[in-house]
Amino acid sequence: MTTTAPRQESRATTPPLPPARGPLSAAVIASLRDSTAPLPDAGAVTAADPYGDDAQLALYLLYELHYQGFAGVAEDREWDVELLRLRGRLEDRFLARLRAEAPSRPSAADAIDALLIEPVADEDAGVSHWLQSAGGLRELREYAALRSLYHLKEADPHAWVLPRLYGRAKAAMVAVEFDEFGAGHAEDVHARLFADLMADLGLDTAYGRWLDAAPAEALATVNVMSLFGLHRSLRGALVGHFAAVEITSSPGSRRLARAMRRTGAGPAAERFYDEHVEADAVHEQVVRHEVIAPLLAAEPRLEADVVFGVEATGLLEDRLGAVLLDAWRAGRSALRTPLPEGGGRAR
Amino acid sequence: MRNTPERPRRVVVERDGPVLVEGPVTVLGDDGVPVTSHRFVVAVCTCRRSRTYPWCDTSHRRKSKKPQSEGDGPADLCPGADEDGAARKGERS
Ligand code: FES
Ligand SMILES: [Fe+2]
Ligand SMILES: [Fe+2]
Numbered sequence: 001m002t003t004t005a006p007r008q009e010s011r012a013t014t015p016p017l018p019p020a021r022g023p024l025s026a027a028v029i030a031s032l033r034d035s036t037a038p039l040p041d042a043g044a045v046t047a048a049d050p051y052g053d054d055a056q057l058a059l060y061l062l063y064e065l066h067y068q069g070f071a072g073v074a075e076d077r078e079w080d081v082e083l084l085r086l087r088g089r090l091e092d093r094f095l096a097r098l099r100a101e102a103p104s105r106p107s108a109a110d111a112i113d114a115l116l117i118e119p120v121a122d123e124d125a126g127v128s129h130w131l132q133s134a135g136g137l138r139e140l141r142e143y144a145a146l147r148s149l150y151h152l153k154e155a156d157p158h159a160w161v162l163p164r165l166y167g168r169a170k171a172a173m174v175a176v177e178f179d180e181f182g183a184g185h186a187e188d189v190h191a192r193l194f195a196d197l198m199a200d201l202g203l204d205t206a207y208g209r210w211l212d213a214a215p216a217e218a219l220a221t222v223n224v225m226s227l228f229g230l231h232r233s234l235r236g237a238l239v240g241h242f243a244a245v246e247i248t249s250s251p252g253s254r255r256l257a258r259a260m261r262r263t264g265a266g267p268a269a270e271r272f273y274d275e276h277v278e279a280d281a282v283h284e285q286v287v288r289h290e291v292i293a294p295l296l297a298a299e300p301r302l303e304a305d306v307v308f309g310v311e312a313t314g315l316l317e318d319r320l321g322a323v324l325l326d327a328w329r330a331g332r333s334a335l336r337t338p339l340p341e342g343g344g345r346a347r
Numbered sequence: 348m349r350n351t352p353e354r355p356r357r358v359v360v361e362r363d364g365p366v367l368v369e370g371p372v373t374v375l376g377d378d379g380v381p382v383t384s385h386r387f388v389v390a391v392c393t394c395r396r397s398r399t400y401p402w403c404d405t406s407h408r409r410k411s412k413k414p415q416s417e418g419d420g421p422a423d424l425c426p427g428a429d430e431d432g433a434a435r436k437g438e439r440s
Contacts, residue, residue: 117411175387183387250405254398274399281403282390285367289359 007205010152010195014071015208017061021216022054024090028061031083032073039086050093051319056219059094060211062087063226067153068207091227098224102311108240108292108303111310115247127321130328132255137263139328141201142335144194144269145210146218150225151194152207155180157222157229158242164235165295172290173239176246176283193272200266203339213335217320224316228309236302239295240309243287248317249280365390365403374401 017033020026024044030037048055064070065078077083105111119125131139155177165173182188195205203210228238257273260266296303327334359367372389373381382401390403397404 116408118405118408120410179387183385251408254404277404278384278399278402279386281365281405282367282386282388284405285359285361285365285390286388 007195007199010191010205010207011068013206014069015206015211017070017073018057018208018212020054021057022048022052024048024054025057025061028058028083028086032061032070032077035074035077035080039082042089045086045089045093048093050090050097051216051220053216053219055090055093056216056223059087059090059223059227060219062090063223063230064208066226066230067156070208094220094223094227098312098315099308102308102315105307105311108296108306108310111240111307112243112247112288112292115244115310115314118251126252127324128252128255128259130325131259132262135259135263135328137201137265138339139334140259140263140265140269141203141339142328142333143324144198144201145203145335145339146214148194148198148203148205148210149214149218150222152191152205154190154194156191157225158238160229161235161238161242164232165291167298168294169239169291169298172286172294173242176286176291179279179283190272190275193268193275196268197260197265197272200269210335213337213339215320215323215334215336217316217323221313221316221320224312234305234309236295236299236305237309237312239287239291239302240306240311241313242309243284243292243306244310244313246280246283246287250277250284253277253280363394364407365392367391376401 017029020029024040027038027040027044031039045055050056061070062083065073065083069075069078105114119129127143131143135143158173158180159177162170162174162177178184180190182190182192186192198205225238225241228234228241253273253276257270257277260269260273292306296306324334333339356369358369361367368389368391370387370389371383371385372391373383374391375381384402392400392403392407394407396406398406
């Protein structure tokens, strides 16, 4: 093992704007470059597939103004009313599609109980099962590159729910977020642990570096968090989403930790997932008993949205999983642009 | 979540799951070796199936033959099914 100089923080730089994927994203990019450029009207938004590359990238770019922004784009465009109007239209379409497709469940307990049953080992059971048994470094690197869109800002979208909670639900949500943010230690911030994993896999850790490589299905899994996080009216869905992530993370992380060990990805790559096996076994319990239970006791009418948050998360993860497994089983890259060759600490 | 003399430490016993204890916690193993977790809440495994024993890793969950997303009727449940008991050794972090 070689020791390397301390890496630069991945968010020390602001990424360049990526290439467009259609007329909506092209117009957003043009407007971000020049605020006088015209933005698409309602008709153009309605004409686009809400799950498609163009609409998802347009939404992603607009949301990113609330996180890290883009090089050369004035920071106050975050609150540009014209951009917000377009974002609202894109969100309406995305949300309507999710509400139409997310399965309904009689209660939040029902939706959560379904997540608490583990599928037995089977390559058909999902991406982490497949990576555990069949994934090579190539697939693990692709997986890390597209997950970096979220993990380099891990737990940030969920922090937006904090001012919308109070009492027990707030105290518990803050406690889990504190753990996600390293419990007071910068070197343990989960986003940092993920950057370390990327370095083990020989991936550039610069924030936004892999946005252009990520397919629409990957963008949607991140956009849904920003959507739920930025709207107080969707606080129930945000909490449901967070519960779904925390409940499914621990067993999934164990499978990914195993994949990292089997391929010799490196100690930081193993650590990220090992930490999530243990941390999320706790986070799951805290979110269920100390966030959802008191939230629904105080605001019972949010129950349908908690269910929606759980189910929309599963829906989008399944869509992404299908795309990844399709490509990998056929020996193809699952990214829009293949990764540069080489990399990987073990090579 | 700080433990102070004025407030007793809270322990929650999960039915068919871990015991949740306010951290930090030290558990003495059968071999007498202490292991410590500093997390704000620590989930101590009670089912003895955890690969990261004494900490819960959700191995206590019931298993189903079908993937979660395709529905999990009660008929699919096979409690205690162990996907890879043999792989437990040497996986502790
Ligand atoms: S109680 Fe959770 S793994 Fe044993
Ligand atoms: Fe995390
Ligand atoms: Fe977590």
